[in-house]
Amino acid sequence: MSSRPRLAQLFIWQGWTLLAALVPSLTVSLLWTPGTLLWKLATVLWVILWGLRLAVWLPVRFFRLGYQLEADRLLVTDGVLFPTARIFPLAALQTAAVSADPLQRLCGLRTLRLTAAGSQLTLPGLTASEAVRLAEVLLEGGDRP
Amino acid sequence: MTRLRHTNLVNALFYLPRPAVVLVPLLLKGLTLIVTLGVTAWLRSTWVDLCVLAAVIGYTLLRWSALRYALDGEVLRIREGIWFWKTTAIPADRISVVASVRPFLLRPFGVCLIEADTPAGSRGRADFRLYLSAADTRALFHTHSDGDIDLPEQQQYRPRNVSVLLLSLFTSNSLMGLILLAAILQNLGSIVGEDLSHRLMNQLGALGELLAFGVPPAAAMLAITAALGWSVAFLSEFLRNKNFLTVRTGRVLEVHRGLFTLRSCLVQADRIRFVQIRETAASRLLGLGAVYLHAVGVSRKQEDLLPVIPVVRTEQLPTLLRGLLPEFLPGPLTVRPAERSFLRFTGPALAAMTGSVVGGWLLGQLWREWQPLTGWLTLAALLPSIWFLIVRVLDWQSSGIGYTNGDFTLRYSKRFYLHTVVIPGASVVGVTFRQSLFQAFRGNCDLLLDTHSQGRRRHRVRNLRLEEAKALFQQAGIFS
Numbered sequence: 001m002s003s004r005p006r007l008a009q010l011f012i013w014q015g016w017t018l019l020a021a022l023v024p025s026l027t028v029s030l031l032w033t034p035g036t037l038l039w040k041l042a043t044v045l046w047v048i049l050w051g052l053r054l055a056v057w058l059p060v061r062f063f064r065l066g067y068q069l070e071a072d073r074l075l076v077t078d079g080v081l082f083p084t085a086r087i088f089p090l091a092a093l094q095t096a097a098v099s100a101d102p103l104q105r106l107c108g109l110r111t112l113r114l115t116a117a118g119s120q121l122t123l124p125g126l127t128a129s130e131a132v133r134l135a136e137v138l139l140e141g142g143d144r145p
Numbered sequence: 146m147t148r149l150r151h152t153n154l155v156n157a158l159f160y161l162p163r164p165a166v167v168l169v170p171l172l173l174k175g176l177t178l179i180v181t182l183g184v185t186a187w188l189r190s191t192w193v194d195l196c197v198l199a200a201v202i203g204y205t206l207l208r209w210s211a212l213r214y215a216l217d218g219e220v221l222r223i224r225e226g227i228w229f230w231k232t233t234a235i236p237a238d239r240i241s242v243v244a245s246v247r248p249f250l251l252r253p254f255g256v257c258l259i260e261a262d263t264p265a266g267s268r269g270r271a272d273f274r275l276y277l278s279a280a281d282t283r284a285l286f287h288t289h290s291d292g293d294i295d296l297p298e299q300q301q302y303r304p305r306n307v308s309v310l311l312l313s314l315f316t317s318n319s320l321m322g323l324i325l326l327a328a329i330l331q332n333l334g335s336i337v338g339e340d341l342s343h344r345l346m347n348q349l350g351a352l353g354e355l356l357a358f359g360v361p362p363a364a365a366m367l368a369i370t371a372a373l374g375w376s377v378a379f380l381s382e383f384l385r386n387k388n389f390l391t392v393r394t395g396r397v398l399e400v401h402r403g404l405f406t407l408r409s410c411l412v413q414a415d416r417i418r419f420v421q422i423r424e425t426a427a428s429r430l431l432g433l434g435a436v437y438l439h440a441v442g443v444s445r446k447q448e449d450l451l452p453v454i455p456v457v458r459t460e461q462l463p464t465l466l467r468g469l470l471p472e473f474l475p476g477p478l479t480v481r482p483a484e485r486s487f488l489r490f491t492g493p494a495l496a497a498m499t500g501s502v503v504g505g506w507l508l509g510q511l512w513r514e515w516q517p518l519t520g521w522l523t524l525a526a527l528l529p530s531i532w533f534l535i536v537r538v539l540d541w542q543s544s545g546i547g548y549t550n551g552d553f554t555l556r557y558s559k560r561f562y563l564h565t566v567v568i569p570g571a572s573v574v575g576v577t578f579r580q581s582l583f584q585a586f587r588g589n590c591d592l593l594l595d596t597h598s599q600g601r602r603r604h605r606v607r608n609l610r611l612e613e614a615k616a617l618f619q620q621a622g623i624f625s
Contacts, residue, residue: 099229
């Protein structure tokens with residue numbers, strides 16, 4: 001079984017990033033008087049950083065993210081600057097949590113969080129039924145540690 | 146999937162913001178106004194606090210209403226959150242420890258705080274934490290009678306009161322007692338009035354001056370404060386350990402204790418990382434010892450140890466261990482400290498003693514007018530150093546390591562305690578042979594054995610012969 005996050009998850013990440021832009025915007029306005037040179041420089045800087053995150057970082061992360069379920073392990077690909085492939089043995093799995101923020105609930109998506117002794121894995125952008133089914137399969141799979 | 150149901154209303158306590166609790170004693174204090182000035186006057190002075198309290202309670206109840214759970218025997222599920230939903234599933238066979246606490250005030254309601262923990266997740270917080278009915282508590286664990294240990298149906302051990310008393314004696318800590326006392330006095334002051342707590346503190350100061358026979362009042366006050374803190378801690382520990390009972394049924398070990406607040410802990414025997422027999426210098430000399438076990442989630446404290454057998458005579462321990470923890474019987478020690486190791490063991494204690502004396506003398510020379518006080522402070526610093534020396538001498542006589550039937554047995558000291566630890570080979574995650582320059586010259590080493598649960602635990606045996614230690618681990622198959 002293999003899958004990738006739904007496209008709506010990318011828009012959800014971008015939505016939260018836009019919302020978080022209030023923080024640097026307010027900070028810069030509080031620290032410097034609007035219209036001054038320092039204010040303009042700081043504004044340009046944070047706008048560029050936020051723009052890079054919205055237009056580059058998040059889409060690259062979204063397209064790199066994927067998982068593949070095998071008999072005794074879960075393979076997850078992730079990473080932006082450093083592409084990674086993680087192997088998560090099912091026998092080490094201890095708990096599984098399905099969560100959703102308000103935007104994910106609007107779009108019918110869920111995030112699956114898996115924990116083992118000493119490690120943790122997060123799979124965002126799954127549909128609700130997919131997340132629950134995958135959690136059930138993972139919890140049943142593998143021997144007791 | 147089993148349907149999720151509402152939890153007990155007591156679980157709303159989890160969502161009550163701690164700052165809101167400060168309002169309660171203020172409102173209680175304001176109730177005295179009702180007696181003198183009437184209800185209207187009290188409402189006029191506290192209506193803002195009441196509105197804030199109502200909003201806090203409303204928010205708390207809203208969050209509680211979103212909390213659901215299910216126990217279907219195979220998987221535990223909790224769903225929580227209003228804006229940010231979260232459903233956590235924990236398979237029952239992943240759980241290492243189930244602990245239940247029945248606070249005194251909640252006993253009439255028949256609920257207990259249940260905490261279930263797996264090797265994953267945070268060390269400071271259990272993976273599953275809810276107030277549940279007593280019936281649901283037993284449903285979390287299945288008792289298995291099969292296995293490779295041939296045990297009667299159930300083994301019970303109920304220690305005598307003197308054992309519990311001695312356990313409380315050895316585990317009491319003056320600092321913790323003082324913190325508890327300070328919290329009580331602070332809360333007393335905010336409810337009854339600052340005047341009462343100030344009066345109590347003044348009385349304490351007067352008592353210090355009265356009892357200072359030939360001792361500087363400041364030193365006497367420090368001693369009384371430490372004694373008071375220790376007394377409070379001892380009483381707290383004794384009430385915590387009263388009615389101690391250990392039960393072994395199949396693969397499950399249960400420890401029950403507590404007088405007002407009832408505490409129970411259920412541990413699967415195959416999830417125990419190691420068992421420790423702990424002694425102080427005094428208990429070693431008196432032939433006494435206590436047994437603790439370490440498993441994931443037994444305690445939120447740093448040490449993460451659960452007492453299994455309170456303080457008993459050491460000759461009774463093998464019989465008791467055979468009944469309750471037959472998998473963890475200490476074996477013989479085959480590797481002992483190298484010859485001429487005395488200074489290696491006692492060096493730090495001797496340095497501490499020398500430092501106390503020299504430091505006290507220097508302070509006395511610098512502040513001559515404070516000499517009586519610095520003299521007493523030097524004595525206060527010297528006494529624990531002498532005690533530390535005794536511990537290290539006992540450690541030098543008894544430390545070592547052995548390997549029997551797949552388990553390592555270690556004897557070593559750490560700070561003021563002497564430990565005999567039985568560690569299953571499978572629990573060992575790291576072995577380090579550490580050498581100082583002098584040890585490298587002589588072919589000796591300190592052995593550091595790591596076990597791991599939700600954090601690393603290190604066991605250190607001092608100054609063994611390097612070749613003998615390596616040979617032991619080769620025999621155990623750790624170095625092939």
